[in-house]
Amino acid sequence: MPKQPPEVRKHNFNExxxxxxxxxxxxxxxxxxxxxxxxxxxxxxVEIDIPAFIKLLRDGKYEEGIKKIKEKNSxxxxxxxxxxxxxxxxxxxxxxxxxxxxSIGRLERFLADWERARGFNIPDKAPPTGKRVxxxxxxxxxxxxxADLAKLGHExxxxxxxxxxxxxxxxxxxxxxxxxxxVQAEVDYIRKLGVELKxxxxxxxxxxxxxxxxxxxxxxxxxxxxxxxxxFLGVPGENxxxxxxxxxxxxxxxxxxxxxxxxxxxxxxIGKHVVVIGGGNVAMDSARSALRLGAEQVCIVYRRSRxxxxxxxxxxENAEEEGIICKFLxxxxxxxxxxxxxxxxxxxxxMELGPPDESGRRRPVPVKGSEFLMDTDTVIIAIGRTPNPxxxxxxxxxxxxxxxxxxxDENGKTSLEGVYAGGDIVTGExxxxxxxxAGKRAAxxxxxxxxxxx
Amino acid sequence: MYExxxxxxxAPKIKLFEVYAPEIAEKARPGQFIIVIINERGERxxxxxxxxxxxxxxxxxxxxxxxxxxxxxxLLKEGxxxxxxxxxxxxxxxxxxxxxVLCVAGGVMIAPMLLQVKALREAGNTVVxxxxxxxxxxxxxxxxxxxxxxxxxxxxxxxSEGYKGLDFLKDVLASERFDRCVAMGPVPMLQRVCELTKPxxxxxxxTLMPIMVDGMGMCGVCRVSVGGQMKxxxxxxxxxxxxxVDFDQLIKRQRMFLPEERLSALLWELGGCxxxxx
Ligand SMILES: Cc1cc2nc3c(=O)[nH]c(=O)nc-3n(C[C@H](O)[C@H](O)[C@H](O)COP(=O)(O)OP(=O)(O)OC[C@H]3O[C@@H](n4cnc5c(N)ncnc54)[C@H](O)[C@@H]3O)c2cc1C
Ligand SMILES: Cc1cc2nc3c(=O)[nH]c(=O)nc-3n(C[C@H](O)[C@H](O)[C@H](O)COP(=O)(O)OP(=O)(O)OC[C@H]3O[C@@H](n4cnc5c(N)ncnc54)[C@H](O)[C@@H]3O)c2cc1C
Ligand code: SF4
Ligand code: FES
Numbered sequence: 066m067p068k069q070p071p072e073v074r075k076h077n078f079n080e081x082x083x084x085x086x087x088x089x090x091x092x093x094x095x096x097x098x099x100x101x102x103x104x105x106x107x108x109x110x111v112e113i114d115i116p117a118f119i120k121l122l123r124d125g126k127y128e129e130g131i132k133k134i135k136e137k138n139s140x141x142x143x144x145x146x147x148x149x150x151x152x153x154x155x156x157x158x159x160x161x162x163x164x165x166x167x168s169i170g171r172l173e174r175f176l177a178d179w180e181r182a183r184g185f186n187i188p189d190k191a192p193p194t195g196k197r198v199x200x201x202x203x204x205x206x207x208x209x210x211x212a213d214l215a216k217l218g219h220e221x222x223x224x225x226x227x228x229x230x231x232x233x234x235x236x237x238x239x240x241x242x243x244x245x246x247x248v249q250a251e252v253d254y255i256r257k258l259g260v261e262l263k264x265x266x267x268x269x270x271x272x273x274x275x276x277x278x279x280x281x282x283x284x285x286x287x288x289x290x291x292x293x294x295x296x297f298l299g300v301p302g303e304n305x306x307x308x309x310x311x312x313x314x315x316x317x318x319x320x321x322x323x324x325x326x327x328x329x330x331x332x333x334x335i336g337k338h339v340v341v342i343g344g345g346n347v348a349m350d351s352a353r354s355a356l357r358l359g360a361e362q363v364c365i366v367y368r369r370s371r372x373x374x375x376x377x378x379x380x381x382e383n384a385e386e387e388g389i390i391c392k393f394l395x396x397x398x399x400x401x402x403x404x405x406x407x408x409x410x411x412x413x414x415x416m417e418l419g420p421p422d423e424s425g426r427r428r429p430v431p432v433k434g435s436e437f438l439m440d441t442d443t444v445i446i447a448i449g450r451t452p453n454p455x456x457x458x459x460x461x462x463x464x465x466x467x468x469x470x471x472x473x474d475e476n477g478k479t480s481l482e483g484v485y486a487g488g489d490i491v492t493g494e495x496x497x498x499x500x501x502x503a504g505k506r507a508a509x510x511x512x513x514x515x516x517x518x519x
Numbered sequence: 520m521y522e523x524x525x526x527x528x529x530a531p532k533i534k535l536f537e538v539y540a541p542e543i544a545e546k547a548r549p550g551q552f553i554i555v556i557i558n559e560r561g562e563r564x565x566x567x568x569x570x571x572x573x574x575x576x577x578x579x580x581x582x583x584x585x586x587x588x589x590x591x592x593x594l595l596k597e598g599x600x601x602x603x604x605x606x607x608x609x610x611x612x613x614x615x616x617x618x619x620v621l622c623v624a625g626g627v628m629i630a631p632m633l634l635q636v637k638a639l640r641e642a643g644n645t646v647v648x649x650x651x652x653x654x655x656x657x658x659x660x661x662x663x664x665x666x667x668x669x670x671x672x673x674x675x676x677x678x679s680e681g682y683k684g685l686d687f688l689k690d691v692l693a694s695e696r697f698d699r700c701v702a703m704g705p706v707p708m709l710q711r712v713c714e715l716t717k718p719x720x721x722x723x724x725x726t727l728m729p730i731m732v733d734g735m736g737m738c739g740v741c742r743v744s745v746g747g748q749m750k751x752x753x754x755x756x757x758x759x760x761x762x763x764v765d766f767d768q769l770i771k772r773q774r775m776f777l778p779e780e781r782l783s784a785l786l787w788e789l790g791g792c793x794x795x796x797x
Contacts, residue, residue: 226735228556228603265605267735293737304768306775313738327786330562332779406771
């Protein structure tokens with residue numbers, strides 16, 4: 066797929082991957098074998114009929130093709146861009162056993178972009194049921210549940226704490242991987258299904274869940290509040306200036322558009338030597354954003370080795386092409402500041418890999434006496450996020466695990482009647498598509514619950 | 520969109536807004552704050568709630584015109600609208616009958632102190648209030664505070680009215696016993712109050728105003744050290760035990776974006792970018 070060349074793209078926030086041309090899409094689609102028992106579908110958390118949409122695409126029936134996708138997935142332009150396809154559908158594609166799997170994600174993206182350029186078709190909705198559902202959080206889980214419930218004829222209101230909908234899609238994933246106009250367009254589509262969006266409502270504060278159910282006339286609630294609480298290292302000096310959590314850094318840059326400061330009012334300070342701590346997608350996104358904000362050098366410090374890095378391969382490659390350096394097997398032990406309270410150095414310790422831990426990856430073990438110093442004026446901590454605790458603290462009787470995630474069954478049912486949950490708030494940090502899958506299953510369960518209730 | 524119902528200039532560069540926000544008005548309690556965003560390009564600015572009227576569906580807040588956003592806000596008039604307001608945020612103050620409470624408020628935070636004093640009075644406390652400002656022109660709500668408090672002290676940094684500085688509190692604290700102290704205002708003032716109350720072991724609650732972005736526990740920029748532990752100002756606060764707060768760190772963190780804020784205000788003064796819609 067064509068991309069912006071690294072030398073150019075590292076200076077702008079425009080999308081890196083440019084998408085297939087019609088010709089390229091048709092050629093790629095023609096590689097699909099139309100397997101009678103398609104393995105790819107098994108790898109899709111929302112069960113898109115992949116061979117069917119590829120066939121429609123190949124036959125030039127784009128409109129039918131996108132309709133086929135949207136039977137299962139309301140956010141195809143987003144998924145086509147950020148799904149870890151290599152771990153899902155494409156991992157199971159038979160062609161992958163002998164060579165390259167079909168680029169299913171890119172084909173999905175092609176059709177979604179094709180449709181968006183022409184204006185969305187609004188599908189038929191079931192007649193009104195008179196039931197009202199409150200959705201908490203406008204991330205992929207909440208948006209998906211909302212779309213499905215609206216199509217089933219329920220009145221749906223989404224309460225989102227931030228001033229823009231999209232969850233991680235707008236506040237976390239940078240513009241160069243997922244343009245915000247696309248999220249906006251797909252959210253608008255969900256609005257057109259009749260879903261009402263209330264922005265700037267922090268549930269737990271503005272209303273609690275019991276209030277929504279008892280006083281505000283909702284018959285059911287879906288919690289899709291994600292994993293938004295940043296984790297810190299707990300080492301000395303962590304509160305020095307210039308040390309950001311990845312969430313703060315990304316919220317400033319993406320949601321508040323600090324890359325366009327002072328045209329936008331939210332500032333960000335970025336130094337010459339940026340260090341990003343962590344090895345996942347969040348670390349990659351932070352590092353690549355820092356580079357685009359003008360850092361001279363960006364170094365990712367990860368405590369295991371390249372093999373264990375949880376980030377998508379494609380994004381690691383993109384990052385390295387852009388000149389981001391990776392320092393493996395090192396972990397910070399403290400930060401050292403200047404007289405103004407700004408970070409100037411970081412002390413790290415060398416690690417080596419011991420036997421595997423619970424996660425199945427080899428455990429990093431510090432090497433005694435191997436401390437060393439790195440100069441840095443900006444540090445971004447991207448070592449993980451845990452569930453936002455506001456709802457748990459304000460909803461009596463809601464069962465929660467010791468990690469703060471909400472206890473819910475396969476269909477999102479929680480310990481409280483009429484209250485469902487899904488996405489990162491249940492699983493901990495996961496993926497866009499798994500959050501959407503959870504939203505879908507919960508929507509189905511909520512529908513059954515509502516229709517069986519008098 | 521949130522309509523502005525009333526604008527009042529309380530003192531030079533200090534304005535009160537009453538805004539139609541029925542859902543917030545219903546929920547708000549003393550000690551809580553809101554986040555205001557003026558327009559789509561705006562910053563998220565935290566401001567303390569200074570009053571609420573569930574029947575009218577309105578809330579009030581008072582702000583100091585310091586940087587670009589608050590100055591822009593100051594240009595808005597009755598009938599204009601604010602793009603987004605989120606709230607109420609933060610934990611409500613603990614209000615109960617403590618006995619005798621010393622309330623110390625400085626600068627723009629005199630406004631929320633009025634709400635606090637009212638609530639403490641209603642809960643049966645004896646309230647001694649101290650209001651302080653840089654110069655006497657900035658002492659607003661004096662009559663209101665006087666009417667609500669059992670006693671009111673006034674202090675200014677330059678001595679233009681009342682006591683000069685807060686040192687007189689030494690004598691007050693030496694001569695009477697307080698069960699609790701509540702302080703709101705600039706950090707140096709909070710720090711001074713805590714120094715003064717510490718020897719007497721008076722539980723001292725301070726309202727902190729670290730830099731915030733989301734105000735709901737997602738970014739961590741508002742982190743403060745309290746008793747050596749990392750706390751988030753927005754969800755664990757905004758009130759903390761003043762004797763445990765690392766004020767020096769707080770001051771440094773509050774200044775983190777000073778150069779950028781100055782640049783932004785300067786460009787705006789110069790007529791800056793057309794993006795401000797002027
Ligand atoms: C930087 C970054 C990059 C990522 N990259 C990828 C990727 O490339 N591919 C991929 O598949 N996944 C990626 N992920 C993970 C993926 O984004 C998440 O798994 C997914 O967004 C989870 O969806 P969700 O709907 O559960 O929660 P979220 O997307 O977190 O949305 C939750 C929403 O709820 C709101 N909310 C929270 N509390 C409340 C409340 N009390 N009241 C009202 N609203 C509330 C939040 O403001 C937020 O908008 C990435 C994550 C990050 C942070
Ligand atoms: C919980 C909370 C409640 C607050 N309540 C009020 C209130 O009721 N009335 C009011 O006038 N202000 C209040 N503030 C402070 C207010 O949010 C800031 O003054 C405001 O963000 C300034 O925005 P600006 O763009 O106009 O100025 P900026 O350009 O952002 O800053 C201008 C100047 O103000 C300083 N400043 C910036 N942010 C803060 C902050 N969070 N605290 C203290 N100084 C800051 C800067 O260092 C700079 O000197 C509160 C802050 C918090 C965190
Ligand atoms: S497994 Fe691969 S080749 Fe077979 S239908 Fe799916 S995409 Fe096509
Ligand atoms: S302001 Fe972001 S966590 Fe408190």
